[in-house]
Amino acid sequence: MSGDLQRMRYSIESVRAREEKLGAVMSAMTAVATLLALLSVVMFLGFLIFLGGDWLANAQSATSGVDQPVKSNFEVLLWGGAELAVSGGVFPAIVGTIVLTLVMTVIVSPLGIVVALYLTEYAGTGWHTRLLRIGIQNMAAIPSIIYGVFGLAFFVYVIGGRLDNLFFAGNLPNPTFGAPGLLWASLTLAILTLPTVIVATEEGLLRLPLALREGSRALGATRSETIFRVVLPAATPSIMTGIILAVARAAGEVAPLMLVGVVRYAPTLPVSVEAPFIHLEQKFMHLGFFVYDLTMHAPGSEGRVGIVAASGLLLVLVIATLNLAALLLRLRLRRTFLRTGFE
Amino acid sequence: MDHREALIAASTNRSNPSEAAPGIEVKGLSLTYPEEPNALTDINLSIPGGEVTAVIGPSGCGKSTLLRCFNRMNDMLEGCSYSGSIILNGLDVLDPATDVTALRRRVGMVFQQPNPFPMSIYENVAYGPRIGGVRRRRELDEVVESALRLAALWDEVKDQMNRNAIVLSLGQQQRLVIARAIAVRPEVLLMDEPASSLDPISTLRIEELIYELKQSYTIVIVTHNMQQAARVSDRTAFLNQGRVVEYDSTDKIFTNPAERATEDYITGRYG
Amino acid sequence: MFARDRRYLTDSLFGLLIRSTSLVVGLLILGMFTQMLLVVWPMFAAPSVSEQVFVAGMEPGTAAVPESGGGENPGEFADRPVTIDLPRKAVQLVLVPGDSVIAVETRPQLPATTPVRRQRLSVLEGAGALSFAAIDVAERYLLLTFKSGIFRLMSIRDDGHLESAYAGTLPAHRSVRPVPGGQSWVLVTEDALVQVHLVFLAAEASVATLRSMPVSDGIAHASTVSPDRRVLVATRSGEIRLWQLDMRKLTALDGLRGGARSVDWLSPVLFEVIYSDGSTRYFELASRLAEMSVNRLFFPVQFEGYSEPGYYWQPSATSDGFEPKTSLIPLLLGTLKAALVGLVLAVPVALGAAIFVGYYLSSRRREQVKPFIEVIASFPTVVIAGLAALWLAPRLIESLPEIVGGALALPILGGVALLMAKHLPTSVTRRGEVKVLPLHFLPGLVIVILVGAALGHWVEQWLFEGSLVTWLPEQGIAVQQLNSLLVGFILGFAILPTVFSLAEEAIYEVPRVGAAGSIALGATPWRSFQDVVLPIAAPGIISAVMLGFGRGIGETMIFLLLSGNAPGTDGSLFSGIRSLSATLAIELPEAAVGGTHFRTLFLGALILFALTFVINTLGHLIRNRILTKHRVSR
CATH class of the missing domain: 2.130.10.10 (YVTN repeat-like/Quinoprotein amine dehydrogenase)
Incomplete structure (x- = not known):
């Protein structure tokens, strides 16, 4: 009897030991996978900073003439120089990127907020609401190049072509809005980032308790009064987060722009000091496309690593700053709600 | 006491504070919505003005739904439909032509969870009057102060009117919400388990407040707490499965109920 | 009274605005599909003919066309030189x-x-x-x-x-x-x-x-x-x-x-x-x-x-009379090949990390580690691809055996450890399962990778006569600097956060009650993960892999810069490819509007769109089912 118990205890012990060893190995493997993922991030950032920073730290050496002041590579990157195949440097590209994302933000913010409001405050649970939700969920994962194709076909050729026929017939056959340009690129990016704004805003709106809306309605406020005076003010941080995330995503997109208006070199900036201040029909330069162009048309490929990394670093920094802002905003928002017990 | 009367006069539409608040006549009220076809069936109640009427009953019996009929909050539910009538001071509440937002200004409501808006204490109370079109600062100040005084919150918050309301304690929040409801000068106050999320001391303060408010408002309170119903109400309706089982004076209901079901519920056999 | 009417008017106008704008956005989503369909459709329509009537004497070509009616046919022998x-x-x-x-x-x-x-x-x-x-x-x-x-x-x-x-x-x-x-x-x-x-x-x-x-x-x-x-x-x-x-x-x-x-x-x-x-x-x-x-x-x-x-795939005329070649197969195969390579590389790392972060780490540590992996998603792919094209591409081919050796070292070591788990001395596993990020593993990790690289180098010396790059062409395998292996490698990096993030969420969302119950019965954490958590999280993990795949086939800049853009249908990892997405980016701006080439490209876009749409919808359906079934408020 005690022998059976002994044997049983022994076999349990051995199973347990085997299980423990298996667990140790498997958990170690998943931990290693995590380390590898982190390592890949560190390596990428390391290369970017090392290669880009190294190039930036160097000054333009032999190429400048004797009587010219030696330009730092930072200046070369910004304003252009002999080492840059593209004249003008990265400055107009930065301006282009900023103007593009600004126009995009102006378009996408109201649209995204309105759709999110519809989904949370107006829509019922009917099939069309579900369809809209599925559509928006899917929009987020549609390849960005498809948005470019759509932008070209619909905005540029259909809408732009109509506009030209209606208002700029005098310029035809030279297209005004019937060709790729800033407006269409902004619109394309706006649609591309629309799901980001919608999802973030919706999340913020859903986080607000129903009681808040009921409280307002019970005081005799109409639905729109409730939205404007209670719901939207309370959801502002989420909306801001959504918009910042959208801008961060848009700033890194290049593929769709290649179809709707980005160029290697634009002779003038899309903004000016005189009216109309912003030239929506112009083609523009873009930081991401600048990186692409430098890489694609690099004559001696290795020599270009530095400058590509430097301009890439610039782009990553811009996007990282935006993402960080969104992250902090969300953290603050979460803390506020935790304190108030809404969550 | 004329201080209180002045307060009440400032917080109601009635020029003569001693004039009784109007009663509510519920006749043959039934309510259905898709998930619950018999939410309320043939409810008949005559709720007297200037008194506290408690609605009790087990969970899911339709107490809150009934309460939400009085200010048509059920309209916000999808696919909800009424039959029968609720007459408030000559106005048919359930008539589709009834101006719902105007109705809600006559019938204030306090919810189970305190739901102050995430804005300042002042703005919370001024919210209703502002929507009602009160723009002048002085007028708003007066309304806010009298509402807060009436809700017995003034002394606690008068120095922090610009603080965000969500930093108040839950009991204070609930009194703030009552003040917010009072500030639109309603005739009826609906309270949906107003003390269920509060600690005993805050509950006591709310109950005292209800007792004071009943001089100027018709109050309908839904509660899960029998002792509370016995303490604060003049009349009690016992609801079960969407029907009124018994409706009588509170004393009668709690001491000598006519129905067996009422007795079972009150003595804690179920619920 | 007037004020009240205005309030109601505002309310209904605003409601109208919201509804109509949402309708427009909904139509826009549908419109994307229809727009492409509209562009593609005329290609498949039968040609239609209309009669042209000319004023007598103004008929076209009456002067130019010879009486034979046969047009100019200079090569034809008809009783003349x-x-x-x-x-x-x-x-x-x-x-x-x-x-x-x-x-x-x-x-x-x-x-x-x-x-x-x-x-x-x-x-x-x-x-x-x-x-x-x-x-x-x-x-x-x-x-x-x-x-x-x-x-x-x-x-x-x-x-x-x-x-x-x-x-x-x-x-x-x-x-x-x-x-x-x-x-x-x-x-x-x-x-x-x-x-x-x-x-x-x-x-x-x-x-x-x-x-x-x-x-x-x-x-x-x-x-x-x-x-x-x-x-x-x-x-x-x-x-x-x-x-x-x-x-x-x-x-x-x-x-x-x-x-x-x-x-x-x-x-x-x-x-x-x-x-x-x-x-x-x-x-x-x-x-x-x-x-x-x-x-x-x-x-x-x-x-x-x-x-x-x-x-x-050679759709555009380089000269007059060029026969357009419009097979989408090379583009589709190229896209799928690289996406699969990317998936093979990314999925083990992503899922391993997802299990570790979502299951082993505490909520607090999870929140600290997770963003550091998810940050990859915010790196612009053009920068990743640019660096890879200029820095990695020349080195990848040169030191392929070392890289493959280094990359294989870890899975091989892991596999061996798993097979030998039974026989491992208790001293090694004494500490039990890893529950915090083991930064002290790093030196060992680096050493293992270096040893793997050295082994790879040694194998190259021994098997491939000292140079794989010269050995492969001798075996009839063309080696290009920009090839599908490189694309897959970088694509794997780009889809890593997608797969990781979604899979991690699926694992984390599983209520811990079951796992805790299993542990209380004496199971090890890994056993309870395998038996309790994994079955529930599996659909979410599958959908994460699917969505990662969808992300991979739609990526453009990585393909554009790293694939060599040479359409081919071979299965070799060392040859260049051309993806659907990169083809759209390169050719669409130059294709004549409304021409066959233009419309064929739209067909390609439509296929890419449909492909990702189907993959995503399936992924979301699987995911939503699991989430609504098991979601528990934490």
């Missing part, structure tokens, strides 16, 4: 058919730099009358065909001298129509149109039948081949049919009267029909759009000059 210009060689050949010989005169085009040469070609016995003479576009060969179907192919020396290269038999025919592009010709026989082409079989030039299109009721007359490679046929029964050379059908044209005797092109779209009663009418095709067929998009097609059917 045939003159052929060879602009590249700057000479002109004049062929004068005789009884049994053909006299050939080679005349210099520029003022007499070389003397006129004369040559006599003997005619094969029983060949019959000459039908046609033509040169190929490179001016290397002269093709002489006889009506009996016999042909001779002569190679042309630089001075214009002809040497016999090849002779053979084609179908007997009445006449020959050259096809634009100068490498193929359409033979008009009694009851079929036969396209023959100059093709190199085993490095030897020959002429062979490419396609043939039977005309069931016999051919009365066939037109020339239009620049859009279309032939019109008047049948014996007096009807007009259209053959687009690469279609496998004859299209009947509606709206034409019966009783046609002959037909010919006056422009790429305008044609005249002469009826047996002697009247002439003019008709116009609605567009120059070549009709597209599923066959041309997805099945192997034999093209002019190609010895075998195959999948080719």
